[in-house]
Amino acid sequence: MAGEIQNPIIRVRDVTVQFGATRVLDGLNLDVKRGEILGFVGPSGAGKSVLTRTIIGLVPKVAGSIEVFGVDLDSSSTSQRRNVERRWGVLFQQGALFSSLTVRQNIQFPMREYLRVSQRLMDEITMAKLTMVGLKPEVAERFPSELSGGMIKRVALARALSLDPDLVFLDEPTSGLDPIGAGDFDELVRTLQRTLGLTVFMVTHDLDSLYTACDRIAVLGNGKIIAAGSIADMQASQHPWLRQYFHGKRARAVMG
Amino acid sequence: MSGDPKLERVAKGNALALCATGTWTASFAPVLERMVADAEQLAGSPQSIFIDVSEVAKLDTFGAWLIERLRRSLTKGPVEAQIAGLSANYSSLVDEVRRVRATPVVDGSTITIIGMLEQIGRAVAGVAGTMAGLVDMLGAVLAAGFRVLIHPRSFRLTSTVHHMEQVCWRAVPIIVLITFLIGCIIAQQGIFHFRRFGADIFVVDMLGVLVLREIGVLLVAIMVAGRSGSAYTAELGSMKMREEIDALRTMGFDPIEVLVLPRMMALVIALPILAFLGAMAALYGGGLVAWLYGGVQPEAFLLRLRDAISIDHFIVGIVKAPVMAAVIGIVACVEGLAVQGSAESLGQHTTASVVKGIFFVIVMDGIFAIFFASIGM
Numbered sequence: 001m002a003g004e005i006q007n008p009i010i011r012v013r014d015v016t017v018q019f020g021a022t023r024v025l026d027g028l029n030l031d032v033k034r035g036e037i038l039g040f041v042g043p044s045g046a047g048k049s050v051l052t053r054t055i056i057g058l059v060p061k062v063a064g065s066i067e068v069f070g071v072d073l074d075s076s077s078t079s080q081r082r083n084v085e086r087r088w089g090v091l092f093q094q095g096a097l098f099s100s101l102t103v104r105q106n107i108q109f110p111m112r113e114y115l116r117v118s119q120r121l122m123d124e125i126t127m128a129k130l131t132m133v134g135l136k137p138e139v140a141e142r143f144p145s146e147l148s149g150g151m152i153k154r155v156a157l158a159r160a161l162s163l164d165p166d167l168v169f170l171d172e173p174t175s176g177l178d179p180i181g182a183g184d185f186d187e188l189v190r191t192l193q194r195t196l197g198l199t200v201f202m203v204t205h206d207l208d209s210l211y212t213a214c215d216r217i218a219v220l221g222n223g224k225i226i227a228a229g230s231i232a233d234m235q236a237s238q239h240p241w242l243r244q245y246f247h248g249k250r251a252r253a254v255m256g
Numbered sequence: 257m258s259g260d261p262k263l264e265r266v267a268k269g270n271a272l273a274l275c276a277t278g279t280w281t282a283s284f285a286p287v288l289e290r291m292v293a294d295a296e297q298l299a300g301s302p303q304s305i306f307i308d309v310s311e312v313a314k315l316d317t318f319g320a321w322l323i324e325r326l327r328r329s330l331t332k333g334p335v336e337a338q339i340a341g342l343s344a345n346y347s348s349l350v351d352e353v354r355r356v357r358a359t360p361v362v363d364g365s366t367i368t369i370i371g372m373l374e375q376i377g378r379a380v381a382g383v384a385g386t387m388a389g390l391v392d393m394l395g396a397v398l399a400a401g402f403r404v405l406i407h408p409r410s411f412r413l414t415s416t417v418h419h420m421e422q423v424c425w426r427a428v429p430i431i432v433l434i435t436f437l438i439g440c441i442i443a444q445q446g447i448f449h450f451r452r453f454g455a456d457i458f459v460v461d462m463l464g465v466l467v468l469r470e471i472g473v474l475l476v477a478i479m480v481a482g483r484s485g486s487a488y489t490a491e492l493g494s495m496k497m498r499e500e501i502d503a504l505r506t507m508g509f510d511p512i513e514v515l516v517l518p519r520m521m522a523l524v525i526a527l528p529i530l531a532f533l534g535a536m537a538a539l540y541g542g543g544l545v546a547w548l549y550g551g552v553q554p555e556a557f558l559l560r561l562r563d564a565i566s567i568d569h570f571i572v573g574i575v576k577a578p579v580m581a582a583v584i585g586i587v588a589c590v591e592g593l594a595v596q597g598s599a600e601s602l603g604q605h606t607t608a609s610v611v612k613g614i615f616f617v618i619v620m621d622g623i624f625a626i627f628f629a630s631i632g633m
Binding site for chain 2: 098100111115117143
């Protein structure tokens, strides 16, 4: 356990991912530290979602190794892997809620699989999770098709958090939300990270999120991490894409 | 470092202290729930209650909620239970959980006889709705067809040709294979049973009439309903789910004209072609079996076939094909456009599309049989 606290919670080493002849990730290295909110940025199509999906194990890699919670996911046994999966939560870009289940059933789905708790406790925890993500209890009996975009993201976050994971992956959590909703969501992620002691891996395009929510930022370009550090490091960087990103018109507007 | 969770009672005069220790997390939830329930029972009615959580090694939402549940249930009248010894790390989590309102009542819909009767009633009433939906779609397709006739430029030829490739050209191998096998089976069974009367040669009559009038087109229609009707429903249904159909409408396009009409046209053209190819394959298969198994020489088979069947048999068969195609297409498109937001709904409507498509094809076939019998064909 002591080693786990010092070691990064996610350790990505020399990971290469290829689709046909196109190499999307090329010998990428990345560490995510315990308890931090890492913002992950990069141009569209650079492979941000690919890296997220590779870490989760949805996309096969050609070379390299990935350790999550100190477990190498390639050489781990099935029970070790399940144990790791139980400790992370994933928020997909479109929410990926199960469309034939209600909000309540969606949130309870992982609990039913992994825990043996009474229906009463599951209902109460569901209400707690809904309150945490800022939704009213009435939402619980609705189906995903009856929710707005922002509500879908919140419910998806509640489902990602339903087993009290140590690590959450958020794939563009604020895309498609209005600025107020996006701001609330950033605040929510911050609050949850504080209260639950989460580590957050957040793929984002939202400059506001980077400024307000993230502790550290990693930038992806040409299949590698071209920079990682605090927002101040990013602003000081001379890399052309970073200069454009953090000193462009929109960035200036955010900084005021 | 972290042990099993415990909840110990320490009574001090009129005060009750409950000391929580160990790991209060989701993995221990069943144990925790039992302990909390026991503590609620045994609390009695002391003057003041403290829940001491200073020895809790680890706390998550499950543990925090159970402590909150205990606090709420012990708070009766003037006595308010207090949580003591909360570490700074966990205080925000406990505060968060404190904001949770009590669970609203979940409506557990139970199965009753009235409810079952109600469902049957709704299903019967639904049949009328289905028929109205089909007639509605037929009208909409015909109206779109007339619009296209007046403005032929608005006809979507590329789309129609694309769907023709999908439902006709790509269906040829499987349709020909299956009808060939069916032809073989009919001939084999015919020969096997007719041989007892020495009437082997009549197998040619049976094969010709059966394949050209009934089996050929019916079988092909059923296969097309399963193969292409389901595809239409799934395509239109997933477009509906992703709001693509709404998008078309807002751009000023009529989904019937853009999506349904080309599919219907493709099917109406494809089914007679497939029925013809299927009939030929079945006759070929039957002839082959008659020759190899029944010893009927190909020349004799062809001569007999020419005597046994007339062009009427072929017309009766092939006239049914476009009508059946229209029925399959309309059912598939109505079901596709009726899909709601969920994946389950898509599955239900695709199933309904195939089941209803096959049902209506057989009903149509029956109506045609009566019709042709009445006019003496």
